Amino acid sequence: MPRTAQITRLKPGKRTDIRRENESLIRRAAEKVFAEAGFGGATMQLIADLAGLPKANLHYYFPTKEALYRRVVQDIFEIWLNAAACFDNAKGPVDGIGAYIDAKMEISRRHPDGSKVWASEVMHGAPVIQDYLETTLRDWTDGRIAVIQTWIDSGKMAPVNPRHLLYMLWATTQHYADFGHQIETLNDGGPLTDQQWREAKESVKAVILRGIGAG
């Protein structure tokens, strides 16, 4: 039934619409509540209120609190991995790492809640996404380490331990999301302006790139 399929895609029908709309609503609300209160502190009632739906409706789309949480964490992980693409098609460390820092800083700015949920999950021993750490993340990390090593071998940057360099990149960029509240407090209580975000990016890039002898 190609015709039906096409119609379904172009005119999805009310049911499909409702499902996608509500799932999205719930996931966005859950991301915020999980980020603000942690898994244990978050309640389905809070998420339901924020989503503007009855609590029972949440359990219609997501069987358990854990299932909803897992979905939220997976979404974040995907965004986070996708943003690392710019790392690959780079000629050298200045392009590659510079673009990676830009991308990750942008994620910290646009998806601070997601970053917090991820941080929380890892801090608590990654009970839900341990398998991701052991497979996808490990593979990705090994690949990037190899790339950095070729840059070192070809003299494009100083011989810095690639693994610890990666940790520094993650730490410095995600800090602006995970510790955003602290940063705002030290910024007279307000969020960083466009100019301040630009300065943050440039500062991080300046120190790191000069630090690896590629600035």
Next chain:
Amino acid sequence: MPRTAQITRLKPGKRTDIRRENESLIRRAAEKVFAEAGFGGATMQLIADLAGLPKANLHYYFPTKEALYRRVVQDIFEIWLNAAACFDNAKGPVDGIGAYIDAKMEISRRHPDGSKVWASEVMHGAPVIQDYLETTLRDWTDGRIAVIQTWIDSGKMAPVNPRHLLYMLWATTQHYADFGHQIETLNDGGPLTDQQWREAKESVKAVILRGIGAG
């Protein structure tokens, strides 16, 4: 009664001993449980079990869960601030920032749970220690920024935004505690060895110090 006071200090008496011993027991257990489960996920029963005491006994020493939590966070904050002393009596950025990195890395290694509790607290909007952020931390930060600025003005380091440099120092060092589980997973599941910790410290110091033009 100076005699009584002195005797109390030298021979504290069983009651004083018991109190100090149990309070310490509870605080250490609480630090671990709060770090592993977050404030919301932690239960007084879990803390009690880990401390080897009945739950009701916890409420004898700490009236509420929040009071116990507040105490744990305060302890960490103190350790964290004290370790920053080495920053002050330094001639220049290489000594000062190098020693600061060493000290903070050592804290990440020795008090990972404390660091996690602190991170969790800040990530959730610092509901308990907001006043500390606005007073002590802000003052400390302003002071260090001034010091770094003098180093820049006297040409001892490159003109890097001091505030963002501080954030980088916090982020990179605390990452080894807060994301310790992720790091261990990427390290074949085991904790870093002495050699690996040394390498981590050296990598961070090398990149940062060279990055600020002081390496």
Next chain:
DNA sequence: CTGTTGTCTGACCATACGGTCAGGAAATGA
């Protein structure tokens, strides 16, 4: 129109949690 499937929800339940309390045990001081 009619049957079927998917969507929604108020009311309900079992459990687990933070916190209380009465009263017993142990240490201390006189």
Next chain:
DNA sequence: TCATTTCCTGACCGTATGGTCAGACAACAG
């Protein structure tokens, strides 16, 4: 020894939470 203070704890309570369910309602297919 006796009185007083501190320490301890099993049993208990009110509440809030995650999750369930029967049944109402809306969309779709034939």
